[in-house]
Amino acid sequence: MRRIVAALLVLALAGSTVVLTGRGSGAPDGPFAIRAEPVMLDAADPAHVAVGNLRFVRGWTLTSDDPNFGGLSAIARDGDGFVAVGDAGGVFRFTFDAAGAIRRAEIGALPAGPLPEGGGAVEKRDRDAEAMALDPASGRIWVGFERANGIWRYDRAFAGSDAHRRPAEMRRWPSNGGPEAMVRLPDGRFLVFSEAGRGAQGANAVLLFAGDPSEEGPEPVQLGYRPPGDHRITDAALLPDGRLMVLNRAFSLVDGVSVIVTLVDLGGDLSPGRILEGRQIARIDPPLTIDNMEALAIGERGGRTIVWMASDDNFNPLQRTLLLEFELQD
Template sequence: MFRRIAAAIAIFVVAGSALVFTEIQSEPAGGPFAIYAEPVPLRSAEPDNREIGALRYLGGWVLSSEDPDFGGISAMARDGDGFVAIGDAGGVFRFALDDAGAISRADIGMLPAGPIPEGGGDVQKRDRDAEAMAFDPQTGRYWVAFERANGFWRYDREFSASDANNAPEAMDDWPNNGGAEAMVRLDDGRFLVFSEAGNGPGDSREVLLFASDPSVAGEAPVRLGYSPPAEYRITDAALLPDGRLLVLNRFFSVLEGVSVILSLVELGELQDGAILTGTPIARFDPPMTIDNMEALVVEEREGRTIIWMASDDNFNPLQRTLLLRFALDDE
């Protein structure tokens, strides 16, 4: 998805662009874990300035690894005391860290199954372009949505096997590199799936509402739309405890770099043809510590709503995998 402009990013960074947000240097060696974490401020010039819109910065880290399979994080979930993240080359990353950022466990694996090339042959990384994920803590099931294949695969909690997959006809016309980018499992078991670039009602991007498990063939989904901020595209979404939706939107240009807007969306009745719109609550621009933010997680902790964001480094040495943590203060 974002990789199509990775070369432009590389040129832009080398040329001295604002995409080089801080001078943090990571030294990933000497520890027993597959993933390392180095702290990073939100604003390197103002490390004590932690407010941004309706958010308060609680801490952030640059994640790194000596394993070449690590990177490309496109979606993430909270499972127990740790995280499970997927990459857009088929990687599965499990890790836990304490409030100070100390890694307590971490491992790196690959999806055990997924889309295969249409013409046959060996599976390539592009065939496992995972861009969205949903998790049900009650059953331990994970659902992963793939671009290019425009379909869903369901996995067990350990990502040791897949027991269902489906490529819905309603997604056939989604762009090859602009398909399912965000997926949310609602409390009643329905699924919202957001296209990055597929055409929805009016000038919106298409959203599909599945009545049940999208990895199993069933009734046709309800067609909706999502209207992101002008020139931005959705990269992930997560359900808040009060039923509102938090949406991560990203903008990129060679001249301006990366910008991120976090928006709140009231879901309402979700009727056919409805267009979802959001209210921005925080905007991240250079020289803040941001990158290609693609993963969003919400959790409740001690009466507070905690928001986590992670970035896709495109396996580009000039980009970083960031993990940023905030408290939502609009409540």
């Protein structure tokens, strides 16, 4: 992924070595706990909650004293809480109480993944996790890594990895534009989206795996995804009705960060060469509360579809880790 931190001209951490410690805290008041500070969608107008077909419910800025916290690139609901991975190899778990305060939080590190080609300590670039899929039934979690352009499979506790693969079809994807979104379909197939790899008809490359992408299997079907305008895909998640929600982000020095949310109908034949295109349902731009939104999760509450978006702060003091909750009204 092309980091907007470069455009912000804050590069203090860009070349530094990040050694993953795996430290964690199970108590919300622990020294490395995650804290949540409420935010509004529109600080100037708290009554402003509608953005297209999304209705803002609540949001938070997440912080921690743990230097390993940050860089959130993928998130999923797991039971009554969240599990997220970061682009420096961090693993983050947290649960909110009814009042919107974090009641449980853990910070750790991926126990396995791509290693430095020349050996030595694991650096941030080696564990650039950008995509994740979780199977609630088995508890298995799949993580897609940029640069390595590979997929690793873990158990629910992230205690270890028992399978990984670097598919031949992903090897030509840009090292900084590899697997950005991964979705497990109800029938066990997987969609893996490249942020910048070229696919059919000039669209972004998408691979449809017939089964587990971390294991050897049939060649994946090559599809494409066409994002809206100058935006790029940063994550995707399946809605309860089978449609695909896609998070798309753009950045410019003039306009800042922009987010477009689209819905893609996956119905019909997912045959080679099909181009997936979405219908825009929401656009979020400054001065609304927005940052480098990279992670998307879907849930249900009382028959309503709930959407969560989280941001990657790039370990940059000028950015925030946001978690925004919306209700889909579509």
